[in-house]
Amino acid sequence: MAQFVLKYADARGQIHNQVEEAKSEHELREKLGQQGFLIYSIKAKGFAQLGTGKPNKLNTEKFLIFNQQFVTLIKAGLPILKSLDLLADRLTDAKLRPIIDAIRTEVKNGSLLSEAFQKQAVFPPMYVTSVMAGEKSGSLTEVLERYVTYQRLALAVRKKLLVSLIYPALLLTLVLLLIVFLVTYVVPNFAMLYSGMGTELPYATRILVAVGTTARNYILLGIAGLVGLYFGFRVWSRGVRASELIDRAKLRTPIFGEIWIKFQVAQFCRVLGTLLIGGIPLIQALETAADSVGSRLLKKTLETVRQSVREGQPLSSSLAKTRVFPPLSIDMIEVGESTGSMPTMLGSVAEFYEDDVTTRLTAALSLIEPFIMIFMGGFVAFVLIALYLPIFSLADTLR
Numbered sequence: 001m002a003q004f005v006l007k008y009a010d011a012r013g014q015i016h017n018q019v020e021e022a023k024s025e026h027e028l029r030e031k032l033g034q035q036g037f038l039i040y041s042i043k044a045k046g047f048a049q050l051g052t053g054k055p056n057k058l059n060t061e062k063f064l065i066f067n068q069q070f071v072t073l074i075k076a077g078l079p080i081l082k083s084l085d086l087l088a089d090r091l092t093d094a095k096l097r098p099i100i101d102a103i104r105t106e107v108k109n110g111s112l113l114s115e116a117f118q119k120q121a122v123f124p125p126m127y128v129t130s131v132m133a134g135e136k137s138g139s140l141t142e143v144l145e146r147y148v149t150y151q152r153l154a155l156a157v158r159k160k161l162l163v164s165l166i167y168p169a170l171l172l173t174l175v176l177l178l179i180v181f182l183v184t185y186v187v188p189n190f191a192m193l194y195s196g197m198g199t200e201l202p203y204a205t206r207i208l209v210a211v212g213t214t215a216r217n218y219i220l221l222g223i224a225g226l227v228g229l230y231f232g233f234r235v236w237s238r239g240v241r242a243s244e245l246i247d248r249a250k251l252r253t254p255i256f257g258e259i260w261i262k263f264q265v266a267q268f269c270r271v272l273g274t275l276l277i278g279g280i281p282l283i284q285a286l287e288t289a290a291d292s293v294g295s296r297l298l299k300k301t302l303e304t305v306r307q308s309v310r311e312g313q314p315l316s317s318s319l320a321k322t323r324v325f326p327p328l329s330i331d332m333i334e335v336g337e338s339t340g341s342m343p344t345m346l347g348s349v350a351e352f353y354e355d356d357v358t359t360r361l362t363a364a365l366s367l368i369e370p371f372i373m374i375f376m377g378g379f380v381a382f383v384l385i386a387l388y389l390p391i392f393s394l395a396d397t398l399r
Contacts, residue, residue: 004019004022004025004043005017005019005041005042006018006020006028006032006039006041006042007041007042008032008037008038008039009037009038009284010036010037025042026110028042029115038136038284039132041118058095058096058122058123059093060151060155062092062096063096063151064148064151064152064155066087066091066093066096066100067151069087070083070084070087070144071141071144071148073086073087074140074141075141080107081108084100084104084107085104088101088104099120099122102119102120103117103120106119112132113131113135113140114128114131114132114135124292125288125292126147126150126271126274126275126288129280129284129285130143130144130147130278130280131143133278133279133280134278136279139279142278143278146277146278147274149274150270150274153270153354154267154270157266157354157357160358161357161358164358164361165361165365167365167369168365168368168369168372171369171372171373172372175372175375175376178376178380180219182379182380183216184216184219185216186212186383186387187208187211187212187213187383187387188209188212188216190209190387191209191212191213194390201390202386202389202390204385204386204389205386205389205390207386208386208387243297244296244300247295247298248297251297255360255364256364258360259357259360261324261326262353262356262360264294264295264298265325265349266349266351266352266357267293267294267350268289268290268298268302269333269347270346270347270350271289272285272286272346273342273344273345273346273347273349274343275289276342276343276346286305286315290302297324301322301324304318304321305318305319308321314334314337315333315337315342316331317334319333326353328352332349333345333346333349
């Protein structure tokens with residue numbers, strides 16, 4: 001008999017990870033299904049230990065289009081397999097096409113749709129869990145429609161943030177290029193001119209010339225060093241402890257730390273509310289929502305929250321103990337608990353903080369842009385004054 005690594009939820013919503021023996025994966029799935037367990041994944045033990053490769057990332061917009069078409073076909077009365085056949089033949093995304101082909105094959109061989117998505121290991125945990133809940137409750141189209149709505153909102157928020165960042169990023173890049181050009185080209189050329197004058201240069205000019213000639217001689221080494229630092233930082237930041245340290249530093253950053261945590265909270269509440277509306281138990285929904293959060297520190301915090309809720313504590317008080325979530329979000333969630341409208345209130349929290357993040361980020365960037373312009377103007381003025389001071393001094397001497 002083969003050994004399989006299981007991850008499933010029992011009737012109380014408690015998550016289990018264990019190893020079981022069975023003749024086949026299909027037999028094990030039937031056994032757990034008859035016991036009323038909600039299966040997350042079943043993998044052969046050897047494969048589970050070796051499967052450490054990072055999955056390909058889906059294109060969010062194309063995945064959204066796929067889901068919209070999939071929901072439309074199912075609502076029109078087409079069977080799931082026929083819908084997958086039609087979509088697989090018409091997909092234009094080169095990365096998504098082979099994945100949908102594999103899913104179609106799995107479904108044709110008797111696998112559940114959620115199992116087929118799970119095996120591809122490229123879909124968000126929230127999506128797989130939602131499909132699984134839709135199959136269990138017989139409301140797959142409603143669950144998928146809610147997921148499409150969630151995707152649209154999340155994509156709209158991301159686009160707003162990206163649009164807000166484009167101009168400052170472009171402005172900063174141009175400023176850096178201008179500084180490099182002045183320091184490595186203009187200043188050394190003036191230094192060659194002044195070297196034949198035989199006069200003592202002003203202090204500001206000597207500093208600028210020294211910096212310019214050094215930068216020109218070591219520019220390639222400096223670029224190589226910066227590239228090395230960048231990739232070294234990326235490798236280091238992938239570690240668990242490093243990610244937590246970076247998240248703590250983000251959290252303590254003035255102005256932007258508050259914006260960052262509010263964006264993470266909005267994303268968490270949006271996912272959790274969508275899962276609860278879809279009928280997912282709170283414990284299971286908390287685990288899936290934690291997986292969707294990009295912050296390692298927040299994931300660790302939410303694991304503590306999930307354990308506290310499993311022990312019978314309210315979600316609001318469990319979140320309050322972490323001292324990470326903003327007080328207003330906790331108050332709103334507490335109201336949702338007391339009125340029995342938790343999913344709706346979580347959606348309100350997400351909407352409130354998404355708007356707040358957009359407003360605060362726009363205000364912060366509007367302050368940064370003048371600062372960049374002032375810095376650029378000041379630096380250019382310093383360079384011009386330092387370079388032309390010897391000429392002014394020489395003119396005074398000739399008089």
